[in-house]
Amino acid sequence: xxxIKIVKTTKPKEKPKKDHPLGFGKIFTDHMFIMNYTEGxxxxxxxxxxxxxxxxxxxAMVFHYGQEMFEGLxxxxxxxxxxxxxxxxxxxxxxxxxxxxxxxPEIKEEDFVQAIKxxxxxxxxxxxxxxxxxxxxxxxxxxxxxxxxxxPSKTYLFIIILSPSGAYYESGLAPVGIWIEDEYVRAVRGGxxxxxxGGNYAASLAAQVKAHDEGFSQVLWLDGVERxxxxxxxxxxxFFKIDGVVVTPQLNGSILPGVTRxxxxxxxxxxxxxxxxxxxxxxxxxxAYKTGKLEEVWGTGTAAVISPxxxxxxxxxxxxxxxxxxxxxxxxxxxxxxxxxxGKVTDTMNWTIEVK
Amino acid sequence: xxxIKIVKTTKPKEKPKKDHPLGFGKIFTDHMFIMNYTEGxxxxxxxxxxxxxxxxxxxAMVFHYGQEMFEGLxxxxxxxxxxxxxxxxxxxxxxxxxxxxxxxPEIKEEDFVQAIKxxxxxxxxxxxxxxxxxxxxxxxxxxxxxxxxxxPSKTYLFIIILSPSGAYYESGLAPVGIWIEDEYVRAVRGGxxxxxxGGNYAASLAAQVKAHDEGFSQVLWLDGVERxxxxxxxxxxxFFKIDGVVVTPQLNGSILPGVTRxxxxxxxxxxxxxxxxxxxxxxxxxxAYKTGKLEEVWGTGTAAVISPxxxxxxxxxxxxxxxxxxxxxxxxxxxxxxxxxxGKVTDTMNWTIEVK
Ligand SMILES: Cc1ncc(COP(=O)(O)O)c(C=O)c1O
Ligand SMILES: Cc1ncc(COP(=O)(O)O)c(C=O)c1O
Numbered sequence: 001x002x003x004i005k006i007v008k009t010t011k012p013k014e015k016p017k018k019d020h021p022l023g024f025g026k027i028f029t030d031h032m033f034i035m036n037y038t039e040g041x042x043x044x045x046x047x048x049x050x051x052x053x054x055x056x057x058x059x060a061m062v063f064h065y066g067q068e069m070f071e072g073l074x075x076x077x078x079x080x081x082x083x084x085x086x087x088x089x090x091x092x093x094x095x096x097x098x099x100x101x102x103x104x105p106e107i108k109e110e111d112f113v114q115a116i117k118x119x120x121x122x123x124x125x126x127x128x129x130x131x132x133x134x135x136x137x138x139x140x141x142x143x144x145x146x147x148x149x150x151x152p153s154k155t156y157l158f159i160i161i162l163s164p165s166g167a168y169y170e171s172g173l174a175p176v177g178i179w180i181e182d183e184y185v186r187a188v189r190g191g192x193x194x195x196x197x198g199g200n201y202a203a204s205l206a207a208q209v210k211a212h213d214e215g216f217s218q219v220l221w222l223d224g225v226e227r228x229x230x231x232x233x234x235x236x237x238x239f240f241k242i243d244g245v246v247v248t249p250q251l252n253g254s255i256l257p258g259v260t261r262x263x264x265x266x267x268x269x270x271x272x273x274x275x276x277x278x279x280x281x282x283x284x285x286x287x288a289y290k291t292g293k294l295e296e297v298w299g300t301g302t303a304a305v306i307s308p309x310x311x312x313x314x315x316x317x318x319x320x321x322x323x324x325x326x327x328x329x330x331x332x333x334x335x336x337x338x339x340x341x342x343g344k345v346t347d348t349m350n351w352t353i354e355v356k
Numbered sequence: 357x358x359x360i361k362i363v364k365t366t367k368p369k370e371k372p373k374k375d376h377p378l379g380f381g382k383i384f385t386d387h388m389f390i391m392n393y394t395e396g397x398x399x400x401x402x403x404x405x406x407x408x409x410x411x412x413x414x415x416a417m418v419f420h421y422g423q424e425m426f427e428g429l430x431x432x433x434x435x436x437x438x439x440x441x442x443x444x445x446x447x448x449x450x451x452x453x454x455x456x457x458x459x460x461p462e463i464k465e466e467d468f469v470q471a472i473k474x475x476x477x478x479x480x481x482x483x484x485x486x487x488x489x490x491x492x493x494x495x496x497x498x499x500x501x502x503x504x505x506x507x508p509s510k511t512y513l514f515i516i517i518l519s520p521s522g523a524y525y526e527s528g529l530a531p532v533g534i535w536i537e538d539e540y541v542r543a544v545r546g547g548x549x550x551x552x553x554g555g556n557y558a559a560s561l562a563a564q565v566k567a568h569d570e571g572f573s574q575v576l577w578l579d580g581v582e583r584x585x586x587x588x589x590x591x592x593x594x595f596f597k598i599d600g601v602v603v604t605p606q607l608n609g610s611i612l613p614g615v616t617r618x619x620x621x622x623x624x625x626x627x628x629x630x631x632x633x634x635x636x637x638x639x640x641x642x643x644a645y646k647t648g649k650l651e652e653v654w655g656t657g658t659a660a661v662i663s664p665x666x667x668x669x670x671x672x673x674x675x676x677x678x679x680x681x682x683x684x685x686x687x688x689x690x691x692x693x694x695x696x697x698x699g700k701v702t703d704t705m706n707w708t709i710e711v712k
Binding site for chain 2: 147209
């Protein structure tokens with residue numbers, strides 16, 4: 001158990017108006033959680049303080065060698081006023097996998113979850129309640145040694161900031177266009193692909209700009225070795241329904257093990273569907289498309305929960321999936337998960353935790 | 357030409373004592389250069405100001421998505437009191453290659469060099485003069501948008517900090533032990549390996565810790581696809597002298613194009629040696645070693661200029677190169693380049709620039 005000190009702001013900010021479009025990750029609440037790490041002393045001084053700028057040496061390692069990790073999850077307000085988190089222990093576990101890969105000291109899972117609960121409780125009034133909105137929670141760790149050597153830092157900051165965020169799809173689920181990237185590579189086995197760390201996202205920007213310029217909203221990455229196996233989308237894992245079977249790339253070390261991915265697999269299995277986690281080549285998808293067996297495609301991630309894919313661009317070809325409409329299964333998964341998150345659907349999986 | 361404003365410190369720090377060991381990247385001078393970028397406005401407000409902490413939102417993009425680049429070069433004091441830079445225009449060019457890959461706005465090469473010259477001039481008295489010492493120069497750019505979306509930032513800071521640094525090898529050139537890594541991968545074609553950006557160094561930490569624990573000072577990376585071709589060392593490029601011929605991995609998109617590498621190639625060619633830039637498999641090196649044809653191995657980089665390699669660990673085998681002694685060619689290259697940098701050897705290549 002952390003002994004978290006709470007210092008409340010004396011200058012609360014004005015909260016966004018009810019009908020003000022929140023967007024994503026642009027507005028921040030009144031407080032943040034901070035905890036320091038010092039070699040020899042461990043993690044110490046956990047505290048909730050007013051949201052404020054960080055003061056760091058320009059030589060702080062994070063600015064030079066990218067030793068940083070982050071997580072992302074959400075808090076939801078139910079109709080009867082409860083605050084729910086969705087599987088935060090999964091984020092705590094994944095955070096430590098990232099930490100290990102990046103040589104960042106681990107944080108006890110229960111401390112990680114306690115820190116989230118504490119700061120969310122303090123800023124509970126910031127959780128928006130309009131349909132589709134939520135409070136995005138961003139835990140992250142940065143290396144702070146004032147030293148230009150390439151070495152694991154001896155000091156770190158663990159911080160949690162909170163951002164009230166709008167509905168991803170303002171008017172219900174809307175299919176997205178996906179660009180299958182054949183030039184740039186995001187990650188390779190042996191690399192840092194399965195870690196949630198800045199370098200992977202920095203590496204993804206150039207392809208994303210290219211995809212946007214061509215009118216596609218996200219990039220689908222192929223493996224770095226053979227460039228033929230499907231990995232994941234920019235900030236989502238990907239699922240296919242082929243001839244009645246649900247298929248998704250296996251966790252191979254170069255893709256992020258999504259919490260939503262795990263939840264979708266569990267749900268589909270509970271409904272009696274066959275789910276295969278395995279290698280999927282782009283050729284297999286193309287064949288399924290050509291023979292009319294590619295029934296549904298969707299991305300999974302915390303931000304949008306489910307993103308139906310309406311079309312794929314692969315080299316000179318554009319594949320349109322199910323006439324660009326939302327699939328039945330995609331819709332059912334979306335309704336079920338968001339229903340559980342908002343306390344409207346019975347949580348038979350025990351996925352939600354109430355913040356008290 | 358930048359119009360650089362100079363604000364001098366009113367509280368100059370005490371400079372390190374003559375015999376105080378400087379180490380590397382630990383001590384910083386009195387001033388730093390800063391310039392802002394804002395979308396629509398471009399790079400603006402170039403200034404030299406007292407060295408101080410940066411104040412940044414915890415939501416600043418650099419903390420989350422690793423959109424950052426850096427460079428590294430040195431200033432040297434000659435015996436007759438001149439301040440020399442070594443090929444700074446090469447760093448300016450490489451900085452823009454990194455910028456392009458990371459979707460960071462470019463900086464005009466001449467502005468980049470002017471900024472370096474200006475801040476070095478202001479802190480010229482900080483350049484140490486003991487044998488082997490120099491002023492390490494660290495230009496870097498960080499993304500500063502207060503926004504959690506994965507997108508290129510619309511605002512940046514370009515900063516140059518300066519660090520008086522000690523002799524890399526306190527008592528002359530000393531051979532290092534190198535660990536050939538066969539599990540982790542640093543970079544892959546299509547990735548960000550040829551960019552000088554945090555993510556590559558973050559990815560390298562775990563292997564480096566492993567190598568250190570085993571008593572080796574640096575990691576040699578193999579290619580991410582076949583894991584058999586030699587790429588580069590943690591912060592150095594690598595050269596082999598095999599049966600009289602100088603061989604180094606070609607620039608293939610996943611290794612850093614080192615300024616020292618380029619200089620070593622030019623020097624060796626000017627001395628009539630055959631230099632091959634090509635693919636080199638670890639098997640070829642092992643064969644050359646077994647047949648006694650592996651005459652010399654050395655790393656090249658700004659920090660140490662030349663690092664003779666005394667031994668290699670490859671799986672269960674340790675190869676000892678030339679009895680762990682320094683090769684004749686390695687020594688000659690080291691003496692020539694450091695001689696040019698210190699104004700002691702005629703600079704026939706026109707590599708040095710005086711800061712006036
Ligand atoms: C690269 C990447 N893949 C997949 C996901 C989906 O993971 P989750 O379902 O935990 O949000 C994310 C992010 O959120 C991501 O950044
Ligand atoms: C990964 C890497 N390779 C090679 C080098 C050598 O480059 P340079 O000779 O320009 O210093 C460096 C760094 O300085 C480096 O970080």
